[in-house]
Amino acid sequence: MAVCWFVGLTTLDVVHRAARRPGANEKVTATRQDVAAGGPAANAAVTAAALKVRAVLVSALGAGPVAQAARADLDSREVQVHDVAGPDEGFALAVSAVLVDDATGERSVVSADAALAVAPAPTAEGLAALPRPDVVLFDGHHPAVARAVLSFVDGMVPRPRVVLDGGRWRPLFAELLPAADVAALSADFAVPAGVAPGAADAAHGALLLGARSVVVTHGADPVAWSVPDVPAGGLAGRSGRVPVPRVTARDTLGAGDTFHGALAAALAEGAALPDACAAAVRVASARVAHVGPRSWLAHLPELPA
Template sequence: MVVCWFVGLTTLDVVHRASARPGPDEKVTAVRQDVAAGGPAANAAVTAAALEAHAVLVSALGAGPVAQAARADLDEREVQVHDVAGPDEEFPLAVSAVLVDDATGQRSVVSPDAALVAVRAPRPDAIAGLPRPDVVLLDGHHPEIARAVLAHVAELRPRPLVVLDGGRWRPVFAELLPAADVAALSAAFTVPAELVPGATDAAHGALLLGAGSVVVTHGAAPVEWARPRRADDGAVEVGERGTVPVPEVDVQDTLGAGDAFHGALAVALARGEALPDACATAVRVASTRVRKVGPRSWLAHLPELTEPHGGAARPGPEPARDEG
């Protein structure tokens, strides 16, 4: 069984599904309510566990009823949680208010994410005691945790693959992108122009900052992937690139679709799939997610997706990276 670490944010998502969005000073009645652990790292970990990987979530939950509710959901999904905050520490775990449009499946989210408190770095000995990862995914939240995990990963031989979940730009990404074997970006991701003068798009900007390869999702449009090429003058350009089609499906719920993609991508890479095939696997998983209503009901439809895409393991993304 492959081992994947998911490093970053955990929230508690309170999800209401309604036929209309409320206006100012207006209340609408929900047709469905769900409560589940959320956050990019946590949702990706849940997906990985459903795909029969050993999913380790390195995050901050702490004590209190909000954390207990999130932890109970993660335990039920067989995610191993390494809580940097500690189970007895009072910690303001974020609560995300989510509204899903019953007609379109599109979601709106209000959340403090990780902005309420700064999280300390985990102890090196505590990280070292976790199962050795094949792939480590970072979501950019809780930077001190990400830095500590990267320091640990850099000492491992062979070095695990590092995947970066880039939903939207955060300053810490300037540090994390050079360590990323795969930067998985949303269409909304942008690299500040002053950091990458001459970048043609976000994928090129991420490659200029040192990412080993880039994946860009575009919702229902094809997923792009790209690898760098070094020009004769030493400049980094976009080299080999391609697209992976996204099937047309009846969209019921888009909440966590990107997180499902990232969790599946991490598992596929850990199993040795080449980057285009890993993207295809992740597309299949994310497409399953959006067809089902609710944050967890879709997981029951994943057993047929637990085998590597195409049947046989393939080499991982190129170029290989060694921090030595």
């Protein structure tokens, strides 16, 4: 079985679905509510586990009541958690307040992300006890955790492939991009001009900083992938676009995380980058077509091979 590590943020998502967004000083009645673990790394890990890849989440949860709720969901989805916060009941795991518009499926999120507490770095001994990864995905949260894992991974022979989840720019990406075999970026991702002078766009900026290949998602529009003109798995100097299946979007929460989890899983199984992108868009399309943070997982067997 292929193994993926997912390094970064875990939250507890409290999700409400409503017919419309409330205005100032207004309350609306929800038509549905869900509570599930969230965060880019955690959502990606859940996706990979559902795709029958061994998913290891290297994150900070702690032992408080919020963490217990998030951990219970992750355990039920067969995600192996390596909790760098350990039994610390005082570690403040963020709660994300999410509203999904019943008419459009679009989500609005308020969250502290990783701003409430500093996650400690994992030990090399702890990482060595985990199953050896084929792919390691970083989401740019918890800098001390990411740096420790990257240092550990760089010492492995052969070195696992490194994938970055670049939903939006975080300062840590300046350190992670030079190590990235695949930088998976959203259309909203932007490298600051002072970090990559002369970059024509986000993909170019990521390549200038050292990423070996780039994938850019554009919502319902085709996914673009590119590999610069250097030896890279037989795809040197190539680029392409992968169409996205047309579905009615009912819930966009975690769609990007789902794409990244499926991309990492496909790469871990040995898929070439274009094929991995095609697999990931099929999985992400299934995500947005179903209401709720976990109900879509029951529809994975319906996906084309």
